[in-house]
Amino acid sequence: MKRSKAYRAAAEQIDRNRLYSPAEAVALARKTSPAKFDPTVEVALRLGVDPRKADQMVRGTVNLPNGTGKTARVLVFATGDRAEEARAAGADYVGSDDLIERIQGGFLDFDAVVATPDLMGKVGRLGRILGPRGLMPNPKTGTVTPNVGKAVTDIKGGKIEFRVDRHGNLHFIIGKASFPDSALVENYAAAIDEILRLKPSAAKGRYLKKASITTTMGPSIPVDPAKTRGLAEDMEAGAG
Numbered sequence: 001m002k003r004s005k006a007y008r009a010a011a012e013q014i015d016r017n018r019l020y021s022p023a024e025a026v027a028l029a030r031k032t033s034p035a036k037f038d039p040t041v042e043v044a045l046r047l048g049v050d051p052r053k054a055d056q057m058v059r060g061t062v063n064l065p066n067g068t069g070k071t072a073r074v075l076v077f078a079t080g081d082r083a084e085e086a087r088a089a090g091a092d093y094v095g096s097d098d099l100i101e102r103i104q105g106g107f108l109d110f111d112a113v114v115a116t117p118d119l120m121g122k123v124g125r126l127g128r129i130l131g132p133r134g135l136m137p138n139p140k141t142g143t144v145t146p147n148v149g150k151a152v153t154d155i156k157g158g159k160i161e162f163r164v165d166r167h168g169n170l171h172f173i174i175g176k177a178s179f180p181d182s183a184l185v186e187n188y189a190a191a192i193d194e195i196l197r198l199k200p201s202a203a204k205g206r207y208l209k210k211a212s213i214t215t216t217m218g219p220s221i222p223v224d225p226a227k228t229r230g231l232a233e234d235m236e237a238g239a240g
Helices: 005-011 022-032 080-088 097-104 117-133 148-156 181-197 231-239
Strands: 040-047 059-063 074-077 093-095 112-115 159-163 169-176 208-215 221-223
Touching (some): 022 181, 022 208, 059 181, 074 097, 097 117, 169 181, 181 208, 181 231
Antiparallel strands (some): 040 169, 040 208, 208 221
């Protein structure tokens, strides 16, 4: 793959023979970002699980303490009072049959979907469209709920969803390159804590195998997957 001069210059600053601490990695990711816009900072993990087995699926949500740096566009399937509750909470699109028809017609200009339980029978028809994009509402992630107002508020406030793919990889965002290092480390720590909490009991051997941090269009920085505790304290020690 042909890389740009800016990308190659950024990649040369990364030592591929070492594993960086999360604090070192976020600082280096921000420093080496070749993008002229404010890029997203992303994390990729390789987990020691077999997602083909139901008892080793890792899926969940976490509220990033410093947000994601962008306001998610939220679509809500609800009617009556719950529809009004969703609108009051800031939902971008609210409806029922009308929204189902729009999505079937190709409308996908949203980042998250919430539905009340009574409408899931209808929403289920969109599985082939929303499922592959990770947008299908699910009770396990709090997106199938009668409390749509809270769900919208959480998503708008920095709630992210993650799910391991069939190869055991897991991706999520921790903010923007314009964030302070400390905010990115805090978001990383919050996500890692939740992923560790969700470790399947059936998973054997090492759970966090590999980790890396990158920015949009930037080079990947290898992170020490063993460093999962006391990250904020490590940050303060490094600053001191």
